[in-house]
Amino acid sequence: MTCRLGVNIDHVATVRNARGGGHPDPLEAARVAIAAGADGITLHLREDRRHIRDDDLQRIASGIDAPVNLEMAATSEMADIAAALHPHACCIVPERRTEVTTEGGLDAAGGMQTLAPIVARLSAAGIRVSLFIDADAAQIKAAATMRAAVVELHTGAYAHHPGEELQRLRDGARLADSLGLEVHAGHGLTFDNVGPVAAIPEIRELNIGHFLIGEAILHGLPHVVRHMKGLIAAARS
Ligand code: PXP
Numbered sequence: 001m002t003c004r005l006g007v008n009i010d011h012v013a014t015v016r017n018a019r020g021g022g023h024p025d026p027l028e029a030a031r032v033a034i035a036a037g038a039d040g041i042t043l044h045l046r047e048d049r050r051h052i053r054d055d056d057l058q059r060i061a062s063g064i065d066a067p068v069n070l071e072m073a074a075t076s077e078m079a080d081i082a083a084a085l086h087p088h089a090c091c092i093v094p095e096r097r098t099e100v101t102t103e104g105g106l107d108a109a110g111g112m113q114t115l116a117p118i119v120a121r122l123s124a125a126g127i128r129v130s131l132f133i134d135a136d137a138a139q140i141k142a143a144a145t146m147r148a149a150v151v152e153l154h155t156g157a158y159a160h161h162p163g164e165e166l167q168r169l170r171d172g173a174r175l176a177d178s179l180g181l182e183v184h185a186g187h188g189l190t191f192d193n194v195g196p197v198a199a200i201p202e203i204r205e206l207n208i209g210h211f212l213i214g215e216a217i218l219h220g221l222p223h224v225v226r227h228m229k230g231l232i233a234a235a236r237s
Pocket of ligand 1: 044071152209
């Protein structure tokens, strides 16, 4: 089975917001990424709106012909926004105002009381719900108990310590797949470290943002998306 690439365009909005105008436009970046072979677009509406803003959501959801994956915190405000937008998928992530990026996975096992109603509400609306968790058996089992459709395994620790963490991702992907969960992965992936993760057969989608957008400044978004797709395909074959 192939492994899809979701391109996270948050940091196009970061650059745009630095000057307060409309350029560069995350919608245009989404269109360019799709034209270059991205299988979907991921965007994170943070509570503080530091990059993607509310008006971006509708423009991107209606402006591209590809699946949109909305990353969001488990709050009732975000659940209302997601229910109104009705993206293809929602990935529920932990969020702390002071963090630079999403630093670790959700505590799905400890947070079921908050998470389960949101998973149930969005799933009932026909949205594929994903939980962004560490590759930890207790977290994976909690996601299955809540009947999430997908788990996205946090690859941040792998990006820092690939030798120690790869086996944990492999084991987590196998467990999640055996429990009927679709398996995605992401965070901190680059040209240099994507191969071993893309080679894990149960992983069906990788969501990659910061590296691709940074590299696009140097080499152009179409080129970097095509190159990342090629690396993923090569790892798979
Ligand atoms: N997946 C999830 C759930 C994320 O929160 C992020 C970061 O926004 C990513 C993937 C992409 O991480 P990176 O920007 O490091 O590629």
